[in-house]
Each structure stands twice: as structure tokens, then as C-alpha cells.
Amino acid sequence: MRRLKFTAALLAMGMLSVTGLAYASAQFTQTSIITLTAKKAGKPTGIKAALQSADPGAVQPQGLKTLTITLPTATKFNFKSSAIAQCKASEVEIKATLGSACLTKSSIGSGTAVANGAPVIPVIPENAKAYAGHNQIIFLLTPAAAAGQILVLYGKVSATKVTTAVPVLNAGGLNVVITALNLTIKTIGSGSKAFITAGKCTAGKFTVKSSFLYQTGATLTRTSSSKCSK
DSSP states (O other), X not given: OOEEEOOXXXXXHHTTSOOSOOOOOTTOXXXXXXXXXXXXXXXXOOEEXXXXXXXXXXXXXOOEEEEEEEXXXXXXXXTTOTTSOOOOOOHHHHHHTTTTTSOGGGEEEEEEEEEEETTTXXXXXXXXXXXXXXXXXXXXXXXXXXXXXXXXXXXXXXXXXXXXXXXXXXXXXXXXXXXXXXXXXXXXXXXXXXXXXXXXXXXXXXXXXXXXXXXXXXXXEEEEEEEOBO
């Protein structure tokens, strides 16, 4: 069960806040910069992701429901590589142990995240970790301060796409929205044992598409790229 951790006083204040889904104003912005660390097609690669949403015209930005990342054509994930292990722990076990239930070899990346619990706590810093699962990337968010959330998300991998569902987060009537994620997935393995192999380099670029579906039903697409050669 997903849960948010706040002090009793903050929860009481949250009960007085506006509940329900946050809708975007005309000032809503969404950035998504996702790049491959490889410089050549067909080489082992890591992935760097920097995503952020903001909405000065609303109490908080609209919450994300689904994020689909489409990597360059022919990008390959090898979850059977001997260079990694698959985390087989349950969501409950991962949350209860803050990730230590996953084998060390299944750890593939780390970073930071930020959640928004406005108007009570506008900025909630989080630590982020990534683990290799069974044909999926497991994302673990844990509190980096007194207030925060413990959340496990699953990025389902299918060919060149990574699709991650995000639940509605609510604690005591307080809506919480994930507004930022900065994560680096390491380059792991080499040759046929590479965990991720970079796909096609087109016009000197690796191009990545980010497709956002929000809890409000709104959709948005962003593209980013990094230089490469064939």
C-alpha cells in the first residue's frame, strides 16, 4: 500500500486544503530532457533524465498519470545480462527496507526527486533510486527530509518504450504531486552483456520522445536529443 508520511499537525492543515485533482492554468510548463550517454549507435549506454513541471498560476501543477519514454529505434534492454541482477522483491518489501531487499547488483541508477504538497508543503525533497526488475525498471522514492513519501513506481519496458504509471497521491486530504525527477541510469556491461545498447543515430542525434498523460486527461509531448555518430 502506498503511503505518505507527514506529521500530525501538517496532516491536520492538509485537511483544510483543496482536495481533488489539480488542473493546469495557462502558466503550466513541463520540461523533459532525456539523453543517452553513449556517443555512438550500437554501444553500451546509460540514460540521463531531467523532468520538471511548474504552474505559477495554480496551487500546484497537474499530477502525472502516465509517462511513456520512447528511445531511439533499435535501442535494446537486456534484462538477462549477467552484468545485472533482477530485483524480485515485492513492493511491500522494497518499501519496508528502503530498497535493501533488492540485490546490490540490481541497482542501476540514482538521483533526486521533488514533490509538491501545496499549500501546506510546496517543496518535498526526495531521494530516487532505480533497480532492474523483470522487463521493467523499478523506481524507489524515499524522503530526503522530515516530510516525504515512500513510493515505488514501475517502468514497464517494451522494445524501445518505457511506460511508467503514477498513482494519485493523497494524504489526509492533501494532494501531493511529483514535480521533478533527476535520474541517471548507469552504463552497465559491454558487448552482448550490455544492459542497455544505444539504438540508431539519426542526423547526428539520438532523439528521445516523452509522452505525458496527466490525471486531468490532458496530454503533452516533449522531445530531447544528444549528439552521436554511427
